[in-house]
Amino acid sequence: MTNLIDIKGVTHAYATKAGPLPVLDNLNISVPEGEFCAVVGPSGCGKSTLTRLVAGLMKPDEGEVWLHGERVTSPRSTVGMAFQNPVLLEWRTILDNVILPLEIVPNKMNRAQKEERARELLTLVGLDGFEDKRPSELSGGMRQRASLCRAIVHKPEVLIMDEPFGALDAFTREDLWQTMHALRAEEPFTGVLITHDLRESIYLADEVIVLSGRPATTQYRMDTRLGGRTDIDMLYTPEVGKMLYDLRDQIEIAQGRKVVETAE
Amino acid sequence: MNDTLRAWLVPSFAILIFLALWELLVWANGWPNYKMASPSDIGPAFVKYWPLFVEYTWDTLWRTVVGLIVAVIVGTGIGVIMGFSRTMRDALYPLLVGFNAVPKATVVPVIALLFVGQHDFNTILIAFMISFFPIAVAVSIGLSTLEPEYRDILKSLGASNLTIFWKIALPKTLPEFFGALKVAVTLAFIGTNLMEIVEPHGRGLGHLFDSGKINADYPLMFAVLIALAALGILLFYVVVVLEKIFAGWAERSQTY
Numbered sequence: 287m288t289n290l291i292d293i294k295g296v297t298h299a300y301a302t303k304a305g306p307l308p309v310l311d312n313l314n315i316s317v318p319e320g321e322f323c324a325v326v327g328p329s330g331c332g333k334s335t336l337t338r339l340v341a342g343l344m345k346p347d348e349g350e351v352w353l354h355g356e357r358v359t360s361p362r363s364t365v366g367m368a369f370q371n372p373v374l375l376e377w378r379t380i381l382d383n384v385i386l387p388l389e390i391v392p393n394k395m396n397r398a399q400k401e402e403r404a405r406e407l408l409t410l411v412g413l414d415g416f417e418d419k420r421p422s423e424l425s426g427g428m429r430q431r432a433s434l435c436r437a438i439v440h441k442p443e444v445l446i447m448d449e450p451f452g453a454l455d456a457f458t459r460e461d462l463w464q465t466m467h468a469l470r471a472e473e474p475f476t477g478v479l480i481t482h483d484l485r486e487s488i489y490l491a492d493e494v495i496v497l498s499g500r501p502a503t504t505q506y507r508m509d510t511r512l513g514g515r516t517d518i519d520m521l522y523t524p525e526v527g528k529m530l531y532d533l534r535d536q537i538e539i540a541q542g543r544k545v546v547e548t549a550e
Numbered sequence: 551m552n553d554t555l556r557a558w559l560v561p562s563f564a565i566l567i568f569l570a571l572w573e574l575l576v577w578a579n580g581w582p583n584y585k586m587a588s589p590s591d592i593g594p595a596f597v598k599y600w601p602l603f604v605e606y607t608w609d610t611l612w613r614t615v616v617g618l619i620v621a622v623i624v625g626t627g628i629g630v631i632m633g634f635s636r637t638m639r640d641a642l643y644p645l646l647v648g649f650n651a652v653p654k655a656t657v658v659p660v661i662a663l664l665f666v667g668q669h670d671f672n673t674i675l676i677a678f679m680i681s682f683f684p685i686a687v688a689v690s691i692g693l694s695t696l697e698p699e700y701r702d703i704l705k706s707l708g709a710s711n712l713t714i715f716w717k718i719a720l721p722k723t724l725p726e727f728f729g730a731l732k733v734a735v736t737l738a739f740i741g742t743n744l745m746e747i748v749e750p751h752g753r754g755l756g757h758l759f760d761s762g763k764i765n766a767d768y769p770l771m772f773a774v775l776i777a778l779a780a781l782g783i784l785l786f787y788v789v790v791v792l793e794k795i796f797a798g799w800a801e802r803s804q805t806y
Contacts, residue, residue, distance in 0.1 A: 377799040
């Protein structure tokens with residue numbers, strides 16, 4: 287098995303007062319080990335449902351989700367999650383926030399080892415010196431860095447990110463993108479990134495998947511490997527410009543604003 | 551001026567000015583002490599009844615604290631049930647609101663008849679009944695407004711509901727809990743005195759107040775009021791200190 291994440295024919299609907307609301311329709315996504323997959327699509331097309339399915343927080347009506355050759359039926363500690371809202375625990379220090387998953391996931395680490403592991407990650411994202419601060423004393427970007435450390439502290443196989451940089455200003459966001467590449471270089475993990483930012487998807491992911499409007503299905507895939515370039519300047523190459531243009535086009539189709547041209 | 555010194559001096563001066571104005575008011579109107587006692591009458595009353603004040607203050611204090619502890623336990627329990635179950639919230643809310651709406655002064659004679667002779671129990675029961683409501687409401691709101699992401703973060707790691715409760719739900723509710731406890735401590739204190747005054751049974755500051763009334767000893771009545779104020783302030787600040795220790799994190803620094 288070469289794919290770490292395999293989403294096979296997943297269909298899901300929510301029960302609402304107005305009847306069933308289908309959100310995912312025969313969705314198929316595969317992410318090979320070590321790769322990063324970005325999922326983009328119109329608002330409310332079921333992207334967040336996708337993250338909850340992969341995390342095992344809910345079961346699809348139809349279809350299967352597989353992680354590392356095992357079918358996902360319940361939450362598993364080999365998954366790390368980061369959200370747009372960093373959801374740090376205000377009563378804990380930054381260090382204790384990052385340690386949290388190690389207190390829940392079974393492991394043989396003692397307190398000193400857990401602290402060392404957390405400090406190592408905090409240093410990697412540039413938060414050394416802030417270990418003993420409370421989340422309320424940190425800026426939005428710093429809180430999100432801490433949230434990323436917490437998501438990977440237990441060395442998960444899969445990192446699921448639901449618009450993690452959505453609430454940050456443009457400059458902070460670019461900083462965080464580079465931090466993500468730095469983290470990936472040190473800590474190999476397979477990732478699913480839900481985002482609204484097409485530049486972000488191209489910069490961070492190896493493959494970008496465009497979902498159609500609700501109920502979502504895979505509408506378009508694009509290989510966005512750029513020969514291993516991780517510098518921010520690469521976003522200003524004509525190659526990336528073309529990719530952005532094509533993705534933009536696909537989003538418009540997904541939104542239903544543009545009719546697909548058929549060869550006649 | 552040093553900040554700590556300032557923090558003590560300003561309120562102390564305010565109290566002194568208040569006492570001076572009070573004294574002045576009584577003196578200017580030429581009121582006798584059976585109409586309105588002045589601060590200079592209260593000192594001698596304290597001295598005269600000192601042993602009673604010590605004994606009865608202790609009675610009022612421990613009854614209030616026990617009533618409050620019961621209110622914390624029961625109130626938190628009800629709050630947890632209502633916070634986690636929508637059905638229980640819908641079922642219990644109208645009952646609680648109705649119960650809370652009944653003026654407790656009317657409940658006092660009922661309780662006194664129901665458990666006749668058991669004065670300590672009666673007093674504690676009223677202190678509890680009057681003070682558990684804000685705690686139950688605060689805990690249930692704190693728990694039911696927990697953002698789903700917090701739950702997801704722990705659930706996705708395979709945490710049990712109990713772990714989620716201890717690690718997230720409970721600590722996150724502490725600021726609301728202490729906000730309610732500040733209200734509850736004052737209410738419990740009112741409850742204790744209500745029982746002691748309405749159904750006097752020979753103990754507590756409420757009884758001392760009542761005997762002052764019967765004997766037309768107005769300086770004693772005012773001395774009891776001052777003692778009650780002091781005790782109320784003490785209880786309130788104990789809660790404030792506990793809040794600083796357990797929920798101090800909720801206080802944001804002003805720099806951001």
